[in-house]
Amino acid sequence: MLNPQPPFRLGRTLVLVGLMGAGKTSIGKRVAQRLGVPFTDADSEIEAAANMTIAEIFARDGEAAFRAGERRVIARLLDGPIHVLATGGGAFMDPATRGRVRERALSVWLRADIEVLLARVAKRRHRPLLNQGDPREVLERLMTIRHPIYAEADLTVDSLAAPAEAMVERVLALLATWADANGIVDHPPEYPRSAIHEVA
Template identity: 65%
Template sequence: MIDSAAPEPAPGTPNYRLARTIVLVGLMGAGKTSVGKRVAARLAVPFTDSDSEIEAAAGMTIPEIFANFGEPDFRDGERRVIARLLTEVPRVLATGGGAFIEPRTREAIAEGGVSVWIRAEVEVLWARVRGKPGRPLLEAPDPRGRLEELDRLRSPVYAQADITVDSTREASHEVMAQRIIDAVLEHDRLHPERPPTLEIVTP
């Protein structure tokens, strides 16, 4: 769901035009939503959380979708929602932890946006998600062990993202937002053969 209409840029932010959607990927607890909102504010573009869009389309929560239909049906709906969002106005898009694992979703993201893996150590992720509801994949006898397993299985796929930005315990949301913007600009610089994601707008 779009968090808001395109806001005014944060004070001191250079005037950039977002030409392609920035898609944030990574495990639960990486900060895709909280950091993504700040990136969107700095760039004066809409922020969208794909999980919120899926819930709105289905009329039920993510845990309810998992319980009623299972993960395969959820992933198919997730793929369709993300593909639609990528055809709309460029924005910052936070995706669920399993979205980038699906090959067709990964292909759609590669075609319609630039992917950013917010990478964090398991101990950092666990500190952020432990005891919090709404995490169907952690509903297991050993939730921390399950998180470690997800990290082991998914990290090689997340590593295929265009950009990797490390999230550390001491980094604030604002610091992480700037790291992502800087990394996107650097990616544009290193890949002049590709259409830029961020264009500098001169007065």
């Protein structure tokens, strides 16, 4: 159920970026509910459009074909009504997708350290990239490649080994700061005015 009294109005779609295990889906669902907007998972939309799982797309068509489909699906979603969108870990790496996000949405990087990511993905064998070697080595390599690009997101919040609701509060506080700085809407005292643009 959507929150009938959100703490502030989301003026554009909120796009969550970050590595697998950063919490984009679990946190995104809760943030969307609190803000009274729908939640969409890009990977689920891609699977629905292809009528295959992401692992099957990778196996049959390769990563390049998957990324092309991902680009089309995200472009379509960004053209739709305002919502919270969780993207796959590689989506923001695509220059066209990154440009579309910059034009049409507000992006937040959920930044997590290696130990947090490993704990969250340890039992998830459905992620194609993790099946290409030792999970720690794969994630460290992805962090080296992707973190400089994720840093181009509008805002950054550290995704900690903390309850999901605590992380939701961190994201909402960050968004309240952005909303205030951009004159979007007044917000209640529990999300105080601040000059920060990053929650450490």
